[in-house]
Amino acid sequence: MSAPATSVARAPEGASGVDVAHGGVRQKKDRVGSLVEGWLRGHAVLIYAFLYIPIVVVVVFSFNATDRRVTQWEGFSLKWYESVLNDTVVQGALANSLIVATSTAVIATIFGTMAALGLQRAPRWFRAPFEALTFISIIVPEIVIALATLVFFSSTFDILNSLLDLKLRLGFQTIIAAHALFNISLVMLLVRARLSGMDRTHVEASYDLYGTPWRTFWQITFPQLLPAIIAGSLLSFTFSFDDYVITTFVSGAGSTTLPLYVFSTIRKGVTPATNAVAAVMLLITLSILLIGQIAVWRNARRSGQHGAQASVAGMITEQSG
Amino acid sequence: MTASLSPGTEIYPGPVSARPRAVVPDGAIGPTPDVEIVDVTKRFGTVTAVDRMRLAIAHGEFYSLLGPSGCGKTTTLRMIAGFEQPTEGEIFLDGQPIAGVPPYQRNVNTVFQHYALFPHMDVAQNVGYGLRQRKIRGTEERRRVAEALELVRLGGYDKRRTWEMSGGQQQRVALARALVNRPTVLLLDEPLGALDMKLRKEMQLELKALQREVGITFVYVTHDQEEALTMSDVIVVMRDGLIQQMGGPTELYERPVNRFVADFIGTSNFIEATVVEPPDEGRHVAVRSARGLTLRGRVTDDEATVRVGDTVTVASRPERLEVVPADAAAPVGAGITQINGRVQQGTYLGDQTEYRVLTEEAGELIVRHQNAAGAGGAPGVGPGDPVIVRWQRDANLVLAG
Ligand SMILES: Nc1ncnc2c1ncn2[C@@H]1O[C@H](COP(=O)(O)OP(=O)(O)OP(=O)(O)O)[C@@H](O)[C@H]1O
Numbered sequence: 221m222s223a224p225a226t227s228v229a230r231a232p233e234g235a236s237g238v239d240v241a242h243g244g245v246r247q248k249k250d251r252v253g254s255l256v257e258g259w260l261r262g263h264a265v266l267i268y269a270f271l272y273i274p275i276v277v278v279v280v281f282s283f284n285a286t287d288r289r290v291t292q293w294e295g296f297s298l299k300w301y302e303s304v305l306n307d308t309v310v311q312g313a314l315a316n317s318l319i320v321a322t323s324t325a326v327i328a329t330i331f332g333t334m335a336a337l338g339l340q341r342a343p344r345w346f347r348a349p350f351e352a353l354t355f356i357s358i359i360v361p362e363i364v365i366a367l368a369t370l371v372f373f374s375s376t377f378d379i380l381n382s383l384l385d386l387k388l389r390l391g392f393q394t395i396i397a398a399h400a401l402f403n404i405s406l407v408m409l410l411v412r413a414r415l416s417g418m419d420r421t422h423v424e425a426s427y428d429l430y431g432t433p434w435r436t437f438w439q440i441t442f443p444q445l446l447p448a449i450i451a452g453s454l455l456s457f458t459f460s461f462d463d464y465v466i467t468t469f470v471s472g473a474g475s476t477t478l479p480l481y482v483f484s485t486i487r488k489g490v491t492p493a494t495n496a497v498a499a500v501m502l503l504i505t506l507s508i509l510l511i512g513q514i515a516v517w518r519n520a521r522r523s524g525q526h527g528a529q530a531s532v533a534g535m536i537t538e539q540s541g
Numbered sequence: 542m543t544a545s546l547s548p549g550t551e552i553y554p555g556p557v558s559a560r561p562r563a564v565v566p567d568g569a570i571g572p573t574p575d576v577e578i579v580d581v582t583k584r585f586g587t588v589t590a591v592d593r594m595r596l597a598i599a600h601g602e603f604y605s606l607l608g609p610s611g612c613g614k615t616t617t618l619r620m621i622a623g624f625e626q627p628t629e630g631e632i633f634l635d636g637q638p639i640a641g642v643p644p645y646q647r648n649v650n651t652v653f654q655h656y657a658l659f660p661h662m663d664v665a666q667n668v669g670y671g672l673r674q675r676k677i678r679g680t681e682e683r684r685r686v687a688e689a690l691e692l693v694r695l696g697g698y699d700k701r702r703t704w705e706m707s708g709g710q711q712q713r714v715a716l717a718r719a720l721v722n723r724p725t726v727l728l729l730d731e732p733l734g735a736l737d738m739k740l741r742k743e744m745q746l747e748l749k750a751l752q753r754e755v756g757i758t759f760v761y762v763t764h765d766q767e768e769a770l771t772m773s774d775v776i777v778v779m780r781d782g783l784i785q786q787m788g789g790p791t792e793l794y795e796r797p798v799n800r801f802v803a804d805f806i807g808t809s810n811f812i813e814a815t816v817v818e819p820p821d822e823g824r825h826v827a828v829r830s831a832r833g834l835t836l837r838g839r840v841t842d843d844e845a846t847v848r849v850g851d852t853v854t855v856a857s858r859p860e861r862l863e864v865v866p867a868d869a870a871a872p873v874g875a876g877i878t879q880i881n882g883r884v885q886q887g888t889y890l891g892d893q894t895e896y897r898v899l900t901e902e903a904g905e906l907i908v909r910h911q912n913a914a915g916a917g918g919a920p921g922v923g924p925g926d927p928v929i930v931r932w933q934r935d936a937n938l939v940l941a942g
Pocket residue numbers: 585588589590608609610611612613614615616617764
């Protein structure tokens with residue numbers, strides 16, 4: 221009786237198909253089951269290897285002492301980091317990327333949160349189409365958004381420039397605007413998920429205890445939304461920071477970001493310098509996520525939450541589940 | 542009980558006994574009721590949750606709204622608190638109409654069923670929340686929070702996380718958080734619903750003692766009749782949004798006005814009958830059941846008009862009936878009814894034994910005997926035995942309508 225139960229318990233995550241195999245006749249199915257299980261497990265290992273080995277290779281080879289052949293290990297050195305970080309072009313691109321990503325995160329967080337709060341109160345007939353549009357904007361291929369925003373910007377700018385004699389052109393603002401566009405949807409989804417999971421009686425309790433709607437929002441609702449807001453802002457930052465497709469469509473002279481720079485260099489062939497730039501990007505992204513995770517943890521510990529609500533990743537998967 | 546509460550707590554100055562405690566009868570001149578509900582109806586679409594309710598809640602009393610699920614108890618509380626607006630009628634708080642006054646401007650506090658404690662605040666921050674909204678901060682806030690916690694026997698728990706506490710403790714925090722504001726009325730929506738039986742019983746007594754001590758008017762919602770009987774000064778029995786009867790525990794138990802109340806509060810035997818003699822000055826009537834049993838009893842509802850030929854129900858409480866073995870014929874006195882029957886079932890309940898007796902004239906009757914030591918409580922009869930069921934005339938409650 222307990223044999224199948226234990227083997228189910230051992231089944232790796234994501235291999236839930238295994239319990240189905242256990243549902244029927246016990247003994248024979250058990251052997252088949254463990255074969256399936258082993259196969260799935262090996263499969264999972266392969267997938268993770270496929271995902272992460274290239275990243276590890278990039279990071280390792282950024283420390284390569286070689287001067288010519290990237291793929292040939294010639295010893296450990298930090299010289300590529302030195303050269304990359306002293307390169308004014310890289311510095312400029314990095315600064316651009318940070319400006320774009322930070323602005324995007326701020327704008328997307330503020331407007332995404334406000335949109336989520338606004339929709340929460342709206343009647344269903346009003347809310348439903350907006351929610352559908354939000355989902356769609358996340359699913360629409362990036363290239364379509366890129367093209368659409370480019371067409372929009374250039375035609376609007378043309379009209380405005382000729383009518384009002386302005387000199388509007390593509391640059392930082394257009395990149396930020398385009399990035400903010402899809403990140404607002406993302407923040408909104410995260411905050412909406414959190415809002416709908418919130419206990420309405422807390423708000424009523426606050427009203428009951430003389431809290432005005434304004435004070436209730438800041439003292440009760442906002443603190444409970446904070447993890448979702450943090451998660452949203454961090455994701456916006458990272459998505460914006462490494463975006464290539466949209467950026468390349470709507471950037472202008474002088475607004476080259478790090479991903480654009482990396483892409484332009486590899487046309488001349490991958491060098492250890494490219495690897496070093498990629499490693500720096502990775503480091504920045506991971507640090508941001510780590511900071512966010514710490515913030516969410518601290519918040520969770522104070523309010524006694526566990527599981528999905530206590531991690532940024534959990535928050536992201538929560539709303540899709 | 543009272544001793545377990547901290548003595549000398551000063552946050553509610555003035556002797557409770559000095560306050561007016563009279564239940565104000567309709568239209569009488571007296572102290573203003575804390576809450577007055579005047580012909581209030583609340584409809585949700587086609588559902589009428591509360592139907593033409595008229596209720597005056599006197600100061601310092603413990604009121605219970607009692608009724609089965611869906612009868613409109615919560616809706617009534619929410620209208621007093623300001624979370625719902627009456628469809629018709631008016632509610633007065635301290636004599637002032639409060640239509641359109643938002644919940645945060647009403648001097649009323651609620652203990653929610655699942656407490657609704659703020660998870661991101663510790664106990665002291667939770668309890669002090671209402672004070673801070675009213676700009677009472679610093680030492681004054683700390684002093685009053687400490688007193689309120691002392692009052693619910695949670696002194697020293699200030700820095701605790703609410704989610705680390707037991708259900709009973711969370712319940713007390715919720716209570717302290719409401720009481721600390723000294724509201725005109727405290728509303729409690731089944732606050733003991735989530736607790737286990739034993740703790741529930743303890744908290745019932747404690748709540749009642751606390752209410753006496755602070756002298757604040759409580760409006761308590763429950764669907765547990767025993768709970769309502771234990772704690773209340775006044776019980777308001779509701780059904781389908783309509784008030785069925787209102788009165789003290791004794792009154793409701795001894796003189797239920799209709800079959801619903803007689804059935805909902807305690808257990809009753811019911812005999813359908815027709816009035817054969819009009820009521821005398823003491824409102825006693827004679828009735829005859831379909832099977833020819835003649836009974837006399839008092840009409841419980843003073844307002845009801847009873848005429849010869851009307852159909853009524855005669856209710857009697859199981860503990861007012863008695864079974865005796867058929868051969869041990871007891872003397873028949875004036876005003877005693879005796880009928881023959883056969884025991885269907887005898888159930889030992891610890892303090893009592895319950896007999897179900899099938900009778901020719903009145904169908905099945907439930908009889909309860911107290912199992913007092915050495916007393917003739919248990920008459921030594923078992924299933925199948927022929928018995929006589931007897932009772933005094935004053936056990937008959939004639940329910941009109
Ligand atoms: N917001 C609402 N929308 C629609 N119908 C409602 C709403 N609130 C209550 N009702 C209806 O009004 C009636 C009374 O509900 P209420 O919650 O007051 O009952 P209750 O006596 O508190 O019951 P319970 O003991 O189950 O809590 C029910 O039929 C309920 O379905």
